[in-house]
Amino acid sequence: MELASSDPVRPVGRGRKAQAAVRAATLAELLDRGYADLTVEGVAQRAGVHKTTVYRRWKNRESLVVDALAEHFATDIPIPDTGSVEGDLRALAQALVQSMTSPVGRAxxxxxxxxxxxxxxxxxxxxxxxxxxxxxxxPVVARAVERGELPADTDPAALFRTLAAPVYFRLLISADQVAEGAENAEDAEGVADETVRVALAAARAGALARARPVTDGEQA
Known part of the structure; x- marks a missing residue:
């Protein structure tokens, strides 16, 4: 989904095209103004629709924001299959970095x-x-286990958390500037490579194993 421009636009009518324009305008308003200053009127003007068109589908600002974000979250993310766990994890990390640094991701x-x-x-x-x-x-972990690249008890959720956490820290907490665009691909790849090294080292050391059920004998 592309963010709507703040420049004046032609009316887009009704239907799916209008709905897409309203969702994009909502994300753009969130990025430019923040949630506190976002208004249905501002979204409608940015989307090129009348505010009654917005209210026909969304009852208030909250439902509009929830729908716009849910539509973004529902976007399909392909599962990588590069032939190696390192390549797969790098593809996942790069997709996460690119998503977070895009205009929609920032919104x-x-x-x-x-x-x-x-x-x-x-x-x-x-x-x-x-x-x-x-x-x-x-499936990334399952294939890696079959190839002998990761321990058999590697927990996929723990691996993804370990992969994603450094990305979120660098881009949200320490506010590292990784901009969108091909000219900044080296910065994005650097962030992705760093987090892949950390996640792989932890997984191969057995630190990301699934929790083992406690037996009755052990409890006693």
Whole structure:
């Protein structure tokens, strides 16, 4: 999804095209103004639709933001299959970096760190996204185990958390400047390579093993 321009646009009418324009405009307004200053009127003007068109589908600002973010979260992310666990993890890490540094990704992060992040619907959508990311890591780990690249008890969710955590820290906490675009690909690859090295080292050392059930004998 591309962010809507702040320049005047022609009316887009109704239907799916209008809905897509409204969602894109919502993310753009989140990035430019933040959740506190976002208004339905501002979104409608940016999208090139009348505000009644917005209210026909979304009852208020909260439902509009939730829908725009949910649509973004629902975007399919291909499961990499490069032939090696290192290549697969690098592809996942690069996709995460690119997503977070794109205009849409920055808008989503702005919303998550604002009052909008406390809306129950957005919190639920965020949990759903994390669960989906964990599921997508499962075939990557399964293939790596079959090739003998990772221990058999490697936990896919733990591996993805270890892969993603340094990316989130660098881009959200320490605020490293990794810009979008081909001219900044080297910076993005550097962040991805660093996090892959950490995740692989932990997994190969057995630090990311699935929790082993405690038996009755051990409890005694």
């Amino acid at each position: 989503v992060q702005t919303a998550m760190l604002s009052d909008a992040g406390r809306l129950p619907e957005i919190a639920e959508a965020r949990r759903g996204v994390l669960a989906d990311r964990f599921r997508r890591a499962e």
